[in-house]
Amino acid sequence: MPEPLTPGELIALDRAHVWHPYGPMPGRTDPLVVESASGVRLRLAQPAHGRDELVDGMSSWWSAIHGYNHPVLNEAVRGQLDRMSHVMFGGLTHEPAVRLATRLVEITPEPLRHVFLCDSGSVAVEVAVKMCLQYWRSIGRPAKQRLLTWRGGYHGDTWQPMSVCDPEGGMHGLWSGVLPRQIFVGPPPAAYEESYADELRAMIERHADELAAVIVEPVVQGAGGMRFHSPEYLRVLREACDAHDVLLVFDEIATGFGRTGALFAADHAGVSPDVMCLGKALTGGYMSLAATLCSARVADGISRGEVPVLAHGPTFMGNPLAASVACASLDLLLGQDWAWEVKRLEAALGEGLAAAGELPGVSEVRVLGGIGVVQLDHAVDMAAATAAAVREGVWLRPFRDLIYVMPPYVTSDDDLARICRAVCAAAREG
Numbered sequence: 001m002p003e004p005l006t007p008g009e010l011i012a013l014d015r016a017h018v019w020h021p022y023g024p025m026p027g028r029t030d031p032l033v034v035e036s037a038s039g040v041r042l043r044l045a046q047p048a049h050g051r052d053e054l055v056d057g058m059s060s061w062w063s064a065i066h067g068y069n070h071p072v073l074n075e076a077v078r079g080q081l082d083r084m085s086h087v088m089f090g091g092l093t094h095e096p097a098v099r100l101a102t103r104l105v106e107i108t109p110e111p112l113r114h115v116f117l118c119d120s121g122s123v124a125v126e127v128a129v130k131m132c133l134q135y136w137r138s139i140g141r142p143a144k145q146r147l148l149t150w151r152g153g154y155h156g157d158t159w160q161p162m163s164v165c166d167p168e169g170g171m172h173g174l175w176s177g178v179l180p181r182q183i184f185v186g187p188p189p190a191a192y193e194e195s196y197a198d199e200l201r202a203m204i205e206r207h208a209d210e211l212a213a214v215i216v217e218p219v220v221q222g223a224g225g226m227r228f229h230s231p232e233y234l235r236v237l238r239e240a241c242d243a244h245d246v247l248l249v250f251d252e253i254a255t256g257f258g259r260t261g262a263l264f265a266a267d268h269a270g271v272s273p274d275v276m277c278l279g280k281a282l283t284g285g286y287m288s289l290a291a292t293l294c295s296a297r298v299a300d301g302i303s304r305g306e307v308p309v310l311a312h313g314p315t316f317m318g319n320p321l322a323a324s325v326a327c328a329s330l331d332l333l334l335g336q337d338w339a340w341e342v343k344r345l346e347a348a349l350g351e352g353l354a355a356a357g358e359l360p361g362v363s364e365v366r367v368l369g370g371i372g373v374v375q376l377d378h379a380v381d382m383a384a385a386t387a388a389a390v391r392e393g394v395w396l397r398p399f400r401d402l403i404y405v406m407p408p409y410v411t412s413d414d415d416l417a418r419i420c421r422a423v424c425a426a427a428r429e430g
């Protein structure tokens with residue numbers, strides 16, 4: 001074993017060599033060094049603002065719903081590790097992947113029947129887009145190759161997903177001429193408005209001949225702005241897509257597995273998409289895995305084409321370690337009253353964040369399921385807001401004008417209250 005690096009050495013090497021999300025090179029701010037994590041707590045290698053342990057308000061970006069170092073999930077990984085960590089998926093299969101795919105089909109809305117396992121959320125969206133474009137090509141309508149979405153969305157960082165991210169947040173200006181040009185309607189209003197529904201219908205009808213699919217995040221737009229909208233719009237999209245021969249894709253990478261109070265956000269509306277993307281909490285935050293599900297109609301269409309296969313196959317497709325821990329995470333989730341736990345989070349966040357609404361500089365507080373958002377009327381001072389939260393013993397990662405949390409479902413009432421205090425402190429000082 002090499003000598004362990006001191007926290008100082010680690011940060012110096014990190015700065016010199018390691019990119020971080022949306023980061024400059026070299027980095028301008030020192031990241032905190034995490035030594036280990038357990039339950040809802042991150043243990044730091046050296047204290048920051050007097051704290052060596054932080055309650056994680058972010059679930060490591062929506063994913064660690066059961067908390068860290070969970071004995072059941074650890075055991076699932078260990079057990080699988082002793083059998084095999086990976087084998088290629090071309091020509092081979094294995095129980096973890098088959099079990100996981102079958103389980104996902106059982107718990108997702110009805111017509112979704114076939115599962116493509118892939119490495120990350122962005123790839124799942126790439127696969128979804130490829131499925132839709134290939135479907136229309138296969139059935140003899142190759143002109144249908146554009147996508148329609150509403151503004152304010154986020155679908156990942158590779159090219160097709162970027163093309164349907166919010167044009168400003170997704171920096172379309174920087175990439176004009178490079179990104180595929182998609183069709184945008186305005187951001188969905190929070191409440192149902194008939195005029196907006198009419199706009200959706202009109203745009204889908206007008207572009208039907210060139211539209212392969214409509215792709216949206218149902219009910220909650222995540223990294224594009226943490227906004228919520230009426231599930232009623234999903235019914236409008238479903239009807240308009242059916243009426244005009246357009247496929248409907250729900251990106252449930254952030255909203256899946258209970259976060260919004262329904263197992264899938266589509267369930268709020270009782271609407272089924274033709275294609276659904278899952279990721280993030282799929283493995284309980286243990287490792288990267290995502291899935292793209294589609295209906296028999298989509299799969300059959302592709303199979304009737306000149307190239308009757310879905311031309312995609314990641315090297316680590318169906319990774320057994322990831323699939324095993326995903327199965328264990330689903331068992332944990334569905335083996336408890338997850339809906340009650342998410343309601344508990346919703347009540348605690350609603351109560352604890354109400355105070356933030358009174359603060360100067362706060363424009364709105366909104367809570368849905370296990371998601372709490374405090375929107376400021378100015379860009380957040382990241383350093384000041386993060387420091388304020390750390391002083392309260394909480395890890396937050398604000399962006400733009402948003403201080404938001406989606407705690408692990410296992411967060412205790414006391415820790416939820418602490419998270420809310422930290423959000424209020426961050427809003428005051430950020």
Ligand SMILES: *Cc1c(COP(=O)(O)O)cnc(C)c1O
Nearest residue numbers: 120121122154155156222253254
């Ligand atoms: C995070 C996210 C993605 C991208 O997932 P990665 O695993 O980061 O590639 C796509 N869509 C939504 C809605 C997301 O929240």
